Amino acid sequence: MFDFVTALSYVDQLATGAVTTFTLSLAAIVVGCPLGFALYSAKRSGGLLARFAATYISFFRGTPLLVQLLILFYVPPALGLPVSSLVAAFLGLTLNTAAFQAEIYRAGYQSLPKGQAEAASALGLSRWQIHRLVLLPQVLRLTLPALTNEAVDILKNSALVSVIAVTDLLRVGQQVTAVTYRPLEVYIAVAALYLILTSLIGLAGRFAESRFKMQDAHR
Amino acid sequence: MSFDLALLSTFAPRLLTGLGWTASITLVSVIAGAFWGLALALARRQWRGLDLAVAIYVAIFRGTPLLIQLFLLYYGGPSLGLTLDSTTTGLVGLTLYGGAYFSEIFRAGFTAVPAGQEEAARSLGLGRWLTFRLIQLPQLLAAVIPPITNQSIILLKESAVLSVITVPELTFETTRMVTETFSVLEPYLAIALLYWAAATVVSHAGRHAEAALTRHMSPPASGLISHDTPEAISNPAANKDEPHVRSRAEHHTCS
Amino acid sequence: MFKSLLFSRLCLIFVTGAALAASSAPPARADLLDDIKKNGKITIATEARFPPFEFVENGKIVGYGRDMLDLIMARMPGVKVEQLDLPWQGILPGLAAKKFDFVVTSVGITKERADKYALTLPIADGTVGLLKRKSDTAIAKPEDIAGKVVGTQAGSSHLKTLQDYDAKLKRETGKGVGQIKEYIDFNEAFADLGAGRIQAVAHSISNLGPLIKQRGDTFAVVEPPFGPRNYFSWAGRKEPDSATLVQFFNEGIAELNRSGKMKELQQKWFGFAMDVPADKVPDPVM
Numbered sequence: 001m002f003d004f005v006t007a008l009s010y011v012d013q014l015a016t017g018a019v020t021t022f023t024l025s026l027a028a029i030v031v032g033c034p035l036g037f038a039l040y041s042a043k044r045s046g047g048l049l050a051r052f053a054a055t056y057i058s059f060f061r062g063t064p065l066l067v068q069l070l071i072l073f074y075v076p077p078a079l080g081l082p083v084s085s086l087v088a089a090f091l092g093l094t095l096n097t098a099a100f101q102a103e104i105y106r107a108g109y110q111s112l113p114k115g116q117a118e119a120a121s122a123l124g125l126s127r128w129q130i131h132r133l134v135l136l137p138q139v140l141r142l143t144l145p146a147l148t149n150e151a152v153d154i155l156k157n158s159a160l161v162s163v164i165a166v167t168d169l170l171r172v173g174q175q176v177t178a179v180t181y182r183p184l185e186v187y188i189a190v191a192a193l194y195l196i197l198t199s200l201i202g203l204a205g206r207f208a209e210s211r212f213k214m215q216d217a218h219r
Numbered sequence: 220m221s222f223d224l225a226l227l228s229t230f231a232p233r234l235l236t237g238l239g240w241t242a243s244i245t246l247v248s249v250i251a252g253a254f255w256g257l258a259l260a261l262a263r264r265q266w267r268g269l270d271l272a273v274a275i276y277v278a279i280f281r282g283t284p285l286l287i288q289l290f291l292l293y294y295g296g297p298s299l300g301l302t303l304d305s306t307t308t309g310l311v312g313l314t315l316y317g318g319a320y321f322s323e324i325f326r327a328g329f330t331a332v333p334a335g336q337e338e339a340a341r342s343l344g345l346g347r348w349l350t351f352r353l354i355q356l357p358q359l360l361a362a363v364i365p366p367i368t369n370q371s372i373i374l375l376k377e378s379a380v381l382s383v384i385t386v387p388e389l390t391f392e393t394t395r396m397v398t399e400t401f402s403v404l405e406p407y408l409a410i411a412l413l414y415w416a417a418a419t420v421v422s423h424a425g426r427h428a429e430a431a432l433t434r435h436m437s438p439p440a441s442g443l444i445s446h447d448t449p450e451a452i453s454n455p456a457a458n459k460d461e462p463h464v465r466s467r468a469e470h471h472t473c474s
Numbered sequence: 475m476f477k478s479l480l481f482s483r484l485c486l487i488f489v490t491g492a493a494l495a496a497s498s499a500p501p502a503r504a505d506l507l508d509d510i511k512k513n514g515k516i517t518i519a520t521e522a523r524f525p526p527f528e529f530v531e532n533g534k535i536v537g538y539g540r541d542m543l544d545l546i547m548a549r550m551p552g553v554k555v556e557q558l559d560l561p562w563q564g565i566l567p568g569l570a571a572k573k574f575d576f577v578v579t580s581v582g583i584t585k586e587r588a589d590k591y592a593l594t595l596p597i598a599d600g601t602v603g604l605l606k607r608k609s610d611t612a613i614a615k616p617e618d619i620a621g622k623v624v625g626t627q628a629g630s631s632h633l634k635t636l637q638d639y640d641a642k643l644k645r646e647t648g649k650g651v652g653q654i655k656e657y658i659d660f661n662e663a664f665a666d667l668g669a670g671r672i673q674a675v676a677h678s679i680s681n682l683g684p685l686i687k688q689r690g691d692t693f694a695v696v697e698p699p700f701g702p703r704n705y706f707s708w709a710g711r712k713e714p715d716s717a718t719l720v721q722f723f724n725e726g727i728a729e730l731n732r733s734g735k736m737k738e739l740q741q742k743w744f745g746f747a748m749d750v751p752a753d754k755v756p757d758p759v760m
Binding site (some may be wrong): 002012013014017038068070073074075078085128164165167171172175176178179181183 | 519522523524525529530531532533559561564566567568571572573607659661663683688690
C-alpha cells in the first residue's frame with residue numbers, strides 16, 4: 001500500500017526545495033534581528049515614531065503571514081515597483097519576524113533589573129557602553145530560547161511562500177504529488193524534512209545556550 | 220489597478236460569512252485544543268511513562284507546518300481508513316496542532332505554583348480537591364491566560380490554512396473573490412483588516428478574562444498578569460535564576 | 475478605546491488604499507515587447523501542476539505548453555524565459571497586477587476572461603468532462619451526477635462549466651448537483667475522488683485522457699463530455715502596450731498550428747491530436 005520508493009526517488013528535488021526553505025528563513029531571521037531592535041527602540045522612543053512602531057507590530061502580529069505575503073507580492077507593481085517572488089517572500093518573512101522579534105527584545109530588556117544600568121552609570125560608563133557591555137549580552141542570553149522558537153516558527157511559516165511562486169520545500173512536494181499521485185508518501189517525506197530542519201534550529205539554539213552558560217561559569 | 224469600494228460591498232456578505240466560519244472554527248479549536256493540551260500536560264505529570272511520548276508528540280506537531288499536517292490528515296488519512304470531511308479535518312487538525320502548544324503552556328503553568336503551597340494547604344487540613352480548587356487553580360489560570368490568549372490569536376491566523384482543504388472560511392472566500400473579480404488589492408486589504416480586527420477582539424477578551432480572574436489577587440502575583448507593565452516579563456515557569464522571555468507562542472498581544 | 479482603535483485602523487487601511495489607487499496610473503511604458511527584447515528577459519506565469527500541459531519533472535517545468543513556448547521563444551533569440559510556478563488562483567489577477575508579462579498556462583475561454591484579458595489563439599481543446607472512480611457504477615452518464623458531490627478547481631473555467639451544467643440540470647429535471655467542492659488544484663480533487671469524499675471531478679478531457687493512461691486502475695472517464703466544446707488559450711493584458719507581445723504569441727501559435735507541429739506535440743503529450751482553430755480566437759461559449 002505504501003510506496004515510499006516513489007517518494008524517495010524524488011529526494012533530489014525535495015532537497016533542493018529544503019535548501020530554498022532553509023536559506024530563505026535564515027536570511028529573514030538574520031535581517032529581522034536588527035530590524036526588530038530598531039522597532040523596539042522606536043516603540044520606546046515616544047511620539048509619532050513610537051505610534052508607527054506600535055501599529056506596525058500590531059499589524060504584522062495580528063494578520064496572517066499568508067495575507068502579508070499576498071499583499072507584498074501583488075500590490076507593489078501597482079505602485080510601479082517590480083518585486084520578484086523571492087524578494088517578496090524574503091521581505092514578507094523579514095518584516096513579519098521583525099515585529100515578533102521586537103516584542104521578544106522588549107520582554108528581554110524589561111526583565112533586566114533597573115539597578116544594573118544605574119550602577120553602571122555610577123561607575124562612569126557611557127550610555128552606549130552600558131548598553132553594549134552590560135545590557136545587550138544579557139538580553140541576547142535571556143532571549144535566546146524565545147529567538148530559537150521564533151526561528152522555528154519562521155521556518156514553518158515559510159511553507160506559505162509557494163503561493164507567491166517561490167519553489168520551496170512544500171511546493172516541490174506538491175509538484176511531486178502532481179506527477180506521482182502519491183500525496184501520503186510525499187507529504188510524509190516533506191514533513192520529515194521540515195522536522196529535520198526545525199530540529200536543527202532547536203539544537204543550534206540549545207548549543208548556543210549551553211555556550212552562554214559555560215561563559216557564565218567561567219566568570 | 221484601482222481601488223474599488225463597490226467591489227467590497229458586493230462581496231461583503233460572502234466575506235462576512237467567511238469571517239463567521241473563521242470565528243467559529245477558531246473558537247471550537249481553541250476550546251478543544253486547550254482541553255487536549257491540559258490532558259496531555261496532566262498525563263505527562265501523572266505517568267512518567269507518557270512523558271517521552273507526549274514530548275515526541277509536541278516536537279512533531281510544533282516542528283512541522285500546520286499546512287503539511289492538514290494535507291496528511293486530509294489526503295493521507297483515507298489510505299489509513301480515516302476519511303473525515305474537510306471541516307472536521309480542519310477542526311481536528313487545528314486541535315491537535317494547538318494542543319501541542321497548549322500542553323506546553325499548562326506544563327509551564329503547573330510549575331507556577333510552588334510545591335510548598337500545596338504542602339501548607341494540606342497541613343492546614345484542606346483536602347486534595349479543595350487545595351487544587353482554591354489554591355492551585357486560581358494561580359494556574361492567572362499564569363496560563365496570557366499565553367492562551369496569544370495562542371488563540373495564532374490559531375485564528377493559522378486557520379487561514381484551512382482554505383487549502385476547501386473549508387469555506389475567510390481566506391477561502393477571499394480567494395474566490397480574487398478569482399471572480401481578477402482584483403487583488405481590495406480583497407487582500409479587506410481580509411487583512413478583518414483578521415486584524417478579529418485578533419484585536421481576541422486580545423481584548425483575553426485581557427478581560429485576565430482582569431476578572433486576577434481581581435482578587437493582590438498584589439499582582441509575580442508580575443505575570445499584565446502584558447505591558449515593565450514587570451510583566453519574569454516567567455515563573457523558568458528556573459528562578461533563569462528569567463525567561465516568552466516566544467511567539469507564549470507572548471502575543473495585539474494592542 | 476477599543477472602538478477608536480478599530481476606527482483608526484480602518485482609516486489607515488482606506489488611506490493606504492486610496493493612496494495606492496491614486497498612484498496606480500499606468501506607468502509610461504511604450505511597448506512591452508520592446509522592453510522584453512531590451513531587457514533580454516520575459517516573465518511568464520504557469521500553474522505547473524496541470525499535467526500534461528505544464529508540470530514539473532526533475533525540477534524543471536515541462537509539458538505540452540512548455541514545448542510550444544520553447545518553439546515560439548526561438549523566434550525571439552537572446553531573451554531569457556523566467557517561468558514562475560504559482561497556484562492558478564493567483565495567475566490571472568497577477569497578470570492584471572503586472573506581476574508577469576504573459577501567462578503560459580491553460581486558460582479556458584470564458585466571456586469574463588475575454589472581456590478582461592487578451593486571450594491568444596487556442597492551443598488545445600478544453601472541453602470539460604467528468605472523471606469518476608472506476609468502481610462507481612452509479613454514474614454512467616453525465617446526468618447521473620445529480621445529487622452527487624462533484625469537485626473541480628476554484629476559479630477555473632471548469633467550475634463555470636460545472637455551475638452552468640448544474641443550473642441546466644435544475645432547470646430540466648429539478649435536481650442539480652448535490653454539492654460543488656472547489657480545490658486549489660486538480661491533484662487535490664483527484665486525491666479526494668480516490669478517498670471517496672467526492673463522486674466525480676469536472677476536468678477537461680485533454681487532461682483526463684493521459685491521466686487515465688496512468689491511473690486507469692482507479693479512475694474512469696464518464697462519456698460524453700458534458701460541457702460545450704471549448705478551448706484553452708494563453709493570456710496577455712489588454713492594455714495597448716501589450717498588443718505587440720500578444721500578437722507575437724498569436725503568430726507563433728498560428729505557425730505551429732499550420733505547420734502541423736502542434737498536432738505532433740499533441741500526439742507526444744496527449745496521445746491524440748485535436749482540432750484547434752488556427753485563424754481566430756473562438757467566441758466564448760460561456
